[in-house]
Amino acid sequence: MRAEIIAVGTELLLGQIVNTNAQYLSRGLAELGIDVYYQTVVGDNKERLMHAIGIARGRADLLVFTGGLGPTLDDLTRDALAEYLGRGIELHEPSMDKIMKMFAGRGGAFIESNRRQALLIEGATPLRNDTGLAVGNALSADGTHYLLLPGPPREMKPMFDNDGSAWLKERLGQSFALHSVMLKFAGIGESGLEDLLIDLIREQQDPTIAPYAKEGEVAIRVSTKATDAEEAARKLEGTLNAIRGRTSAYLYAEEDLTLEATVVRELTRRQLTLTLAESCTGGLVSELITTIPGSAVVYLGGIVTYSNAMKMRQLGVPEALLEGLDAPGAISAETAVAMAEGMRAVADSDFALSITGNAGPAAAEEKPVGLVYVGLAERGRETRVEKLQLSGDREGIRLRAAKRALYMLWQSLMGQG
Amino acid sequence: MRAEIIAVGTELLLGQIVNTNAQYLSRGLAELGIDVYYQTVVGDNKERLMHAIGIARGRADLLVFTGGLGPTLDDLTRDALAEYLGRGIELHEPSMDKIMKMFAGRGGAFIESNRRQALLIEGATPLRNDTGLAVGNALSADGTHYLLLPGPPREMKPMFDNDGSAWLKERLGQSFALHSVMLKFAGIGESGLEDLLIDLIREQQDPTIAPYAKEGEVAIRVSTKATDAEEAARKLEGTLNAIRGRTSAYLYAEEDLTLEATVVRELTRRQLTLTLAESCTGGLVSELITTIPGSAVVYLGGIVTYSNAMKMRQLGVPEALLEGLDAPGAISAETAVAMAEGMRAVADSDFALSITGNAGPAAAEEKPVGLVYVGLAERGRETRVEKLQLSGDREGIRLRAAKRALYMLWQSLMGQG
Structure with a gap:
């Protein structure tokens, strides 16, 4: 079965909201074995909506609509499809009862426009809405299936997952x-x-x-x-x-896991600890590691040394490496090694990663943008250092340097480094 | 002018990613006074892409593509449009030079497929890509305008905002x-x-x-x-x-500036320095500050103390605050003050911000998720501390705590704190 998702709403065309519904439905349809070939977004305009229906009908067997089932005059999906198919509209009594009860419970006067939310296209199967008022519609006509879902994600998602999926599975028969x-x-x-x-x-x-x-x-x-x-x-x-x-x-x-989550998991499994000495990444590696719940077990902390004074005072990087005409400078393999070893010594961790480099936008120490050194100090092993020449803007260079440092640690943990 | 946005990528149809590009472009086009009538998503399939082009051409004067300009065989947007228009493809030498330089700078072997990123449809205007390699294409044919932008948002956004918008403005002529x-x-x-x-x-x-x-x-x-x-x-x-x-x-x-950029600007203006002592934010504030080019002038560095040992050793937080039955604990106003003052003393900075709290997901020290203390030590002033009870998930709490700390510093800088 080939599907097309049609999201209806002018707010999408104005960029006021992101079309997260299309993602949710695409994923859900894929899980049912239904291929989505197109997604379309169209505004609250009957003529253009009917035009979109005509095109979709020519290239899909299933049209999944989201949006345009609400009470206002802008909510046109049901009307447009009924007109396109030449069918009438009927009231779905149980949905109407639910709406009336809701108004009675609130103690407010019934607002007539809400009646629209209880309407079904002639011959359609109603889809329950457990989180809102608009009833969903499911119907087949001339070999094409139509599923009409509400726009608000908190109504659309449960309706699709429950009645919507069940209705589709019946149409699919034996499913792959x-x-x-x-x-x-x-x-x-x-x-x-x-x-x-x-x-x-x-x-x-x-x-x-x-x-x-x-x-x-x-x-x-x-x-x-x-x-x-x-x-x-x-x-x-x-x-x-x-x-x-x-x-x-x-x-x-072999699952959708970030590199930092993998590193935290492998450190935890081996009961090993990590510290970080960051310069150009400015705390990014630390930030990535600490997004992972439970990272406190293996991550002791880190030092962001943005100034040479901090490098010397906090990490014990020798002044001779940093200052003076012949010094290799802050952006050098020697400094990366001294930072990693200094950090490991200060905190007595099993591993210490260090990163120093130039993330741009301008050259520093006459060293090019993108030049980065990553150091890895490890208890009982010689400290290693890797020289990188990364491309991209400041943000990109920092992210790539951070991931590269985590990769170096991962390699070491897996016995490949 | 009526536009249609065509996002190209099978990952969108599988629901692996959300189509945030469509929102960004819709908003950007609205600001130029261009109406978007449809958004379409199509997979990495030349035939279906050409079909989508045909439909869009019939209902819009401007087709804005995003995605499918990369180096892989899946990247078909340029080829499909060229074939649809019956035009050839030519190499854009400056883009090719940039790609070759990038590879030379990295010291890696040139990967032939990257050549594709320097291709232009015959007669197209190249659009600069400052954050990636794929060159954009802008062209007009038979009264229809075409804009081809890359898929990754960090490449697409600046290309649209700069060369893309400029090219569109020329086509629009004088307008409101x-x-x-x-x-x-x-x-x-x-x-x-x-x-x-x-x-x-x-x-x-x-x-x-x-x-x-x-x-x-x-x-x-x-x-x-x-x-x-x-x-x-x-x-x-x-x-x-x-x-x-x-x-x-x-x-x-009164411009689209982040809080961290504002803080860096105000510190720079006053020639004041900052250091950071972070616990639950794990380096996030440091990371935010150092995303700003030029932050090295005012930001000396920071210490992420994820363990109590680090808090004591690196920041001189007294053991009596952290350990023992009656101690206030790591998540306390007293510890926030000690961290900020310790950090300021260690680095001799004008300001030191500290953050300690529980970002979740579980209670720590029997303290609830979302409880965060922010401290601000300032040269010549009494240290202040703020207690926050934040809501949200781990990521949300960390971000809100980080922004709150920056806000506290901003208030102080503006003489309001």
Whole structure:
């Protein structure tokens, strides 16, 4: 079954609200094994809404509407579809009773326009609204299915999850749901990963392989349709193994987990502690780590040394490294090592990560924007340091440097570093 | 001019990401006086993309695409539009040079697929990408305008705001543009602010007053249409003065500036320095401050003390405050004061902010989730402390605590604290 989601509301076209409903419905339909080929947003205008219905009917078997079922004159979805299909509108008595009871309970006078929320297109199945007043509509006509849901997410979501899904499952008969595994990577970019997997991506059919990047991390979703989890696992196994074999140095999770969450989990599992000495990232790594509930067990704390004085005083970085004509300077491998070792010594942690560099926008110490050194001091091992030349704006460089530092720690934890 | 926004990406149809780009573009186009009649989402599929182009062309004069300009084989927007228009594709040398330089700077081998990011549809104007590699495309053909923007919001937004808007303004010719002033508030919530301004909001006509909240800050946009800045200023003045008069304790900027940027600017102006001692915010305030270019002039650094040992060792918080049956504990006004004073003493800064509290998800020290103390130590003044009971999830509490600390500093800088 092919679906199109039609979100109705001028507020969406004006950018006053984000269309989170489309995401929710897309995900829900995917889980039912229904492909969404298009999403459309149209305003509260009957003519344009009917135009959108006509186009969607030509390219989908299922039209899922959200919005336009409320009491005001702007709420036109039901009227537009009824007119398009040449059907009448009828009152759904139980919904009307519910509305009247609500007004009676509130002690307010009944507002006539609310009657509109109890209307059904002729022949439609009513969908219960447990969190609001507008009744949903589900109907089929000439081989096309229509689902009309309210706009407010707190009404739309339960209606879709309950009556809406149940109605769709009846139409689907034996269903094949989409099963997928999310693979998360660090230490490699989107295009680098694609190069490693190019033949698998080109030749994909079933399972499908969908790469995507977000906020400094790279992910791949491997998906297949199956009747149950066991069949899905069998169908996914070959592709997953092929990807695992090529990407083991970068593949840090087989679920939708951030790199910082993975690092916290691995430290916790091993009962090891971490501290951070940050310069150019300004506390970003610390901030990422401490977003994870329970991080206090393994993360002792960190020092953000934005000035040379702080580097010397708090971390014991020798003045000779920082100042003087021949000194390597704050942005150097030597300083990264001294920061990491100083931090580890000060807090007696098992690991200490250090980051120093130039996140821009201007050159510092005559060193280019994007030059970053990451140090990792580890109890009982020699301190390592990595030199990076990162691209992007200040925010991007900081984020990439932070993720790279976490990747270095992850590698060490996995015995690869 | 009527526009349609076409967001391209299978991840949108699978519900993996929310289409925030459509909102951003809708708002931006509205500000240029361009009506958006439809938004469409289509997957990474050339045939369906060309179908969507055909439909949009029939109902809009301007098609704004976002997504599908990247390096991978899935990135098809440019190819699909070129094929639809029967035009060739050419290499944009400056973009190619930039890509090659980026790879050379990184010291990595050039990955051939990145060449795709430097391609232009024949006859298109290149749009600069300051935050990424893919060049944007702007072109007109047979009375229809096309704008091709990248998918990642951090690339799309500046490209639209800069080259994209400039190109559109040329096409629009002289018109009544929307002029607006952004007012930014801290220390007050969205509904609190609305209460202060309720009559102005209810009676608004021209100028319009649009409140909105984002990421722990509250803003109001006051807008009017005018032919030039002078006329706009005259039309906006009365409304602005009315708002200023009621909100001066909270109004920290009359432009779209973050609170941290304002604080850095005010510290710089007064040549004063800042340090931070963070516990529950885990480096978030430090991270916010250091996102601002030039913050190194006033921000010396900070210490994230996630463990009691770090609080004692690094900040000199007395053990008697932290441990023992009768101790006030880490989450207390006394500890917030000791942290701020300890931090200021250690670094000899003019100001030191401290934050300690419970961001959740579970109670700590038998203290409720959301209980946070913020301390402010200032050279030559008594240390102040503020007790907050914040609501929301872990992320929300941390962000609100961070903004509240910055607000406390801003108040002090403005002589109001």
